[in-house]
Amino acid sequence: MSPRRSPLPSPSEPSGGHILLRFPHPEPPRPTRRKILPVFLPFAGCPQRCIFCDQAAQTGQTPQPLEDIHARLEAQLAELPATADPPELAFYGGTFTALPAPWPRRFVALAGHHLASGRLSRIRCSTRPDAVDPAQLAELKALGLSLVELGVQSFDDAALLASRRGYGGATVLAACAAVREAGLGLGIQLMPGLPGHTPEAFRADVAQAAALRPELARLYPCLVLEGTPLAALWRAGGYAPWELEATVDALALALLELWAAGVPTARMGLAEQEGLAILAGPRHPALGQLARGRALLRHVAAQLTALPEPAPSSKMILNLPRRLQGEALGQKNALAPEYAALGLALRLWDEPDLALCAE
Numbered sequence: 001m002s003p004r005r006s007p008l009p010s011p012s013e014p015s016g017g018h019i020l021l022r023f024p025h026p027e028p029p030r031p032t033r034r035k036i037l038p039v040f041l042p043f044a045g046c047p048q049r050c051i052f053c054d055q056a057a058q059t060g061q062t063p064q065p066l067e068d069i070h071a072r073l074e075a076q077l078a079e080l081p082a083t084a085d086p087p088e089l090a091f092y093g094g095t096f097t098a099l100p101a102p103w104p105r106r107f108v109a110l111a112g113h114h115l116a117s118g119r120l121s122r123i124r125c126s127t128r129p130d131a132v133d134p135a136q137l138a139e140l141k142a143l144g145l146s147l148v149e150l151g152v153q154s155f156d157d158a159a160l161l162a163s164r165r166g167y168g169g170a171t172v173l174a175a176c177a178a179v180r181e182a183g184l185g186l187g188i189q190l191m192p193g194l195p196g197h198t199p200e201a202f203r204a205d206v207a208q209a210a211a212l213r214p215e216l217a218r219l220y221p222c223l224v225l226e227g228t229p230l231a232a233l234w235r236a237g238g239y240a241p242w243e244l245e246a247t248v249d250a251l252a253l254a255l256l257e258l259w260a261a262g263v264p265t266a267r268m269g270l271a272e273q274e275g276l277a278i279l280a281g282p283r284h285p286a287l288g289q290l291a292r293g294r295a296l297l298r299h300v301a302a303q304l305t306a307l308p309e310p311a312p313s314s315k316m317i318l319n320l321p322r323r324l325q326g327e328a329l330g331q332k333n334a335l336a337p338e339y340a341a342l343g344l345a346l347r348l349w350d351e352p353d354l355a356l357c358a359e
């Protein structure tokens, strides 16, 4: 039996040729990844149940009295060890700034106490754009809040209206400005494929998000979850989710635009877990990898067009950092034919950058 060979030549094999263009991966350097200590507040503070949302299924938690959540957090923080790399505390799953007073203040004050002792590194929360008040943000910042993730979903008035979000694009822009003016980090969540959303509107959303240069962008394609109003709309034929392939393409373009603006992107899509019944929509367990692979392919194609014409007899090779093999080729090397269609043979190497070579 002959030994199995990697489908790609390794750098130890004779490379020949010469490098025409060397370029880095288009993603900006990732900020230091800290462990996140999540505190789920399913639907707490939400003025409505949004058409697509089932926080209880998404977070695996059921709504509980805030007093109980606070008590549990207090006990958990008291036992948190002091480490060289303290975690970041994140309040997720509801509309944090719209919790009834004095809960936003109480939660942040509790966590802020552990910031001061070095057991936490940062505190973040997620909220709706129409639940942002400058005076409250200033108060929460003074207590230790660092970053506010806004569930923007879209800047597009038509999509926001069709999705019954209850605010328009102007409210989103004002909320982003308020977060910034309070001296807080800004996170922007976008949801391509909302009812009334179009690929063009999503492209405009991404351009707007990139122009705002948030500290973080999160992309969640819209899925139809059992038990939501969107499920009823979908069953009645009033909503058609985006196809997976079109969504991956849209996400790839979004990644490239956000990365070009220096905006880091968080894990993509919903984490699938028990109890989450997805009826329809662009779901895939490796959605992020698919989109990143497609983004890299587009980036390589753009670099290729920037080259002077190689001699007709030249064989073009893409030197690919070994660590990017999985991302570039995708599952079962699905993207290999696309690189071949660009006229590129692939070769792994141990350099940090990519390179286009002729031989």
Ligand code: SF4
Residues within 6 Å of the ligand: 043, 046, 047, 048, 049, 050, 053, 054, 055, 093, 094, 095, 128, 151
């Ligand atoms: S999308 Fe946000 S505001 Fe709407 S119900 Fe879900 S958590 Fe609440």
